[in-house]
Amino acid sequence: MLPKSQLQFIKSLHQKKFRKEHGFFIVEGLKSITEFLYSDYVIHSIYYLSKVEPKIDIFPKNIKHYLISEKELAAISSLKTPQGILAIIYLPPQKEIDENLLKNTFSLVLDNVQDPGNLGTVIRTADWFGVPNIICSLDTVEAFNPKVVQATMGSLAHIALFYTDLSLFLAKTSIPVYAALLTGESIYKTTFGNEGLILLGNEGNGINKSLIMEQTKGITIPRFGKAESLNVAISAAIFCSEIKRLLR
Numbered sequence: 001m002l003p004k005s006q007l008q009f010i011k012s013l014h015q016k017k018f019r020k021e022h023g024f025f026i027v028e029g030l031k032s033i034t035e036f037l038y039s040d041y042v043i044h045s046i047y048y049l050s051k052v053e054p055k056i057d058i059f060p061k062n063i064k065h066y067l068i069s070e071k072e073l074a075a076i077s078s079l080k081t082p083q084g085i086l087a088i089i090y091l092p093p094q095k096e097i098d099e100n101l102l103k104n105t106f107s108l109v110l111d112n113v114q115d116p117g118n119l120g121t122v123i124r125t126a127d128w129f130g131v132p133n134i135i136c137s138l139d140t141v142e143a144f145n146p147k148v149v150q151a152t153m154g155s156l157a158h159i160a161l162f163y164t165d166l167s168l169f170l171a172k173t174s175i176p177v178y179a180a181l182l183t184g185e186s187i188y189k190t191t192f193g194n195e196g197l198i199l200l201g202n203e204g205n206g207i208n209k210s211l212i213m214e215q216t217k218g219i220t221i222p223r224f225g226k227a228e229s230l231n232v233a234i235s236a237a238i239f240c241s242e243i244k245r246l247l248r
Helices: 004-012 016-022 030-037 050-058 070-076 116-128 146-152 166-172 232-247
Strands: 024-028 043-048 064-067 085-090 106-110 133-137 160-164 177-186 196-200 217-220
Touching: 004 016, 004 070, 016 024, 024 030, 024 146, 030 043, 030 050, 030 085, 030 146, 043 050, 043 070, 050 064, 106 116, 106 232, 116 133, 116 146, 116 232, 133 166, 160 166, 177 232, 196 232
Parallel strands: 043 064, 106 133, 106 196, 133 160, 177 196, 177 217
Antiparallel strands: 024 085, 043 085
C-alpha cells in the first residue's frame, strides 16, 4: 500500500504548478510509457496492477517499481478508465531554439492553442509525418498536461518541443514562414521549397495579427462546403500531408 503522502504527491502532478515545482509529469498506458523508455526522457518510477506485471520486464531495475491496487491507481490516474500502469517521468530541461535544427526541414509553429486534445493530436500528427519540431507560443497549453500527454499516444517522446515568444522568434528567423489563413494562396498551388515554418493559430481567433510579418506567406486550405473553419489539428494534418507529398 502506498503512503498517503506518495499518493498526494502523484495526484499533485495533475497540476502545472506542481509539475514545474517537482520536475515530473505523468504518463499512462504501457504503450505510451514504452515510447518514453526508448527515448531521451528519464523514467523515475512506475506504478502498476498485478495484471500488468508480466509485461514490465522491459523496465530496468533502476526504475522504481510499485505494485498497487486498482483503488490506488484510480486515485492517482487522470483517466476515467485507468490503463493498468502509470509512470512518473522527469521533465526535460528547457531548450533554446537552435535555428540550424530548423533548416532543411519543416516545423510547426503554434500560436495560443488552448485545447489539450488539439495539441496532443498535433504532436501525434507531426510524429506520423516525420515533422521533428513544434514551436509553441508561451500561452499555448503546456505539453506535459496529462490530457495532452494522453492524446499524443507516446508521440511526445519523439518530438522536440519549444516554448518561446513567437513575435521575437518570427521577427528574426531566416526560415520561410507559411501562415494558415482563411485568405491566401491555395495550399494545393503552393511551392513550399525544402524548409519552412508552418504557423497555425488559436482555435477561435486564428493567428495573432502581430505575428504576420511582411515576409510571411499566407496559405489557405480551400473550402468546398459550408463549414466556417477547420480544427487546428486537422489543418496541421493537411499541411503536413501536402508538404510530404510534394517532397517525395
